[in-house]
Amino acid sequence: MRIIVCIKQTLDTEAQIRISEDGKELRLQEAKTILNPYDEFAIEEALRIQEKAGGEVIVVSFGPDSVKEQILRGLAMGADRGILISSVPFRQSSSLLVATVLSKIVEQEKADLVLCGKQGIDEDNMQVGVMLAELLGWPHVNAVTQLTLSGPSAHVEREAEGGQIEVYRVELPAVLGAHKSLNTPRYASLPGIMKAKKKPLETKTVSDLGLQESALQQLVQAVAVSYEFPPKKPTGKLFKGGSTEAMVAEVVALLRTEASVL
């Protein structure tokens, strides 16, 4: 079984986001980058499948040169090789563009299964996985909490609404998005980190995949024209020092009379 794990570089969850003075760009250069947290669960699941069924785990990312750091992290966890497809020529991107690029590498590598994190914690779109599946004509399930493979079929459970669990029967090849309760990702060991540096990490351009930059640019059909911070809330009322009973009673009354939410 050949498994491709698609990963993304994101900002650390504690990072403060800055906006350029003209409001047109985000200033993210100084912020610390991490491997998108959900992608770790995808890598871990791929490694567990490989441990049982054999095969190869390839970590793939479409991004800037610095994503090598996150790919290396995947290799240090145990993946066999990495592929970076350079996003450098693209000033703007879209989920469809990313999915199109990834679909070519999946075809080129003849993968049997694609795993990704359920969402990037930056744009929160949850789009690339399902678009990739659509372009490949493959089934897709996102927010997967349990995965059991049996031959060409997969038993997939996902977290649905209100705590419900949806169970899917999925025929491989497929694209699956990992949720955090899927597994507990391993730490990269020191020998793992040393070994990772010797594993193959190829850098490709979109033309290596038979794609044209200009055609891909056409897939950017909606863009962010500016950014702003959410409006600051006016200072609220703080109750302290009184009896708990009285303070709670007052707040409950205000929720009805002032806030009109009860």
Next chain:
Amino acid sequence: MNILVFLEQRDNVLKKSSLEALCVAHHILQGAGTVEALILGEETQALCQQAEGFGATTCHYVDAPSLRNYQPLLYKELVVQAAQRLQPDCILGMTTPLTRDLLTRCAAHLKAPILTDLVTVEVQEGRLTGGKKPLYAGKVLANMAFQTQGLRIATFRPNSFRVQKIPGTMTIQAMQLDIPGTAMEKIALTEIRKGKSQKADLTEASRIISGGRSLGSADNFAILQQCADVLGATVGASRAAVDAGYATHDMQVGQTGKTVNPTLYIACGISGAIQHVAGMRTSKIIVAINKDPEAPIFSITDYGIVADLFEAVPILTKKLQELLKE
């Protein structure tokens, strides 16, 4: 101009949030076109009536046993067919786990741009041109704009727009679509296991009460559940509480959990870490109960109570019960 609104049913109940999408469609068109609603399921004709009075011109339904539950490729096939038949300028829906899958897949199939989770809309001459979308779990808002002229797809964050009755009549119509027999070969939803909670999902809940690590144990979350039962609220948790094993992952509010947008959010024993606040700051009214008067959560609350949650929450439950009984 016409807009196709995907109405969502779950367990054969029309989702309340779907009505919000209809109201947005009406707001976009301002009468200069038709709002076509589409509902897929089994025995869906009766559900259409619930959509009446919210701006839809026609409610199309497809009724088949195989559509009772969401079937990814089957639903996609039917929405694509409906779009090809009705030729809308725009397909709209609410941001839900289902549409995140379905409408995104349709967008890739139709090569149409999609904006998800909009909290405002920009409109020009009866066309949706873009809107604000939260990024980084709400730490920043992006003003998104469509760049092309063809079909556009958008979904909205629940509870972001006003739902109101809109005068006018609605026609209910069965839509004859070709239900392909092969669509469930590659993927089929075979079972839905009822989880513990039958409440609205956190992302759609209009009231939420959340607990932090200071709850101290999973059992202690029961005091929040009692309060939630009185309020008709959904119980959430901070990452610290989830990491400590007091609450399940699906309850987590925050950047690596769920982003929520209720009208009332009650945070109990939650300090207000940046990654938690990012996931709930757009709540209309925020109440916090915390022992520590310096807790950062108080900087974003409308009503803060400095008190021990184990004392305050049962009182809160009692007071709410009295008030809501009236």
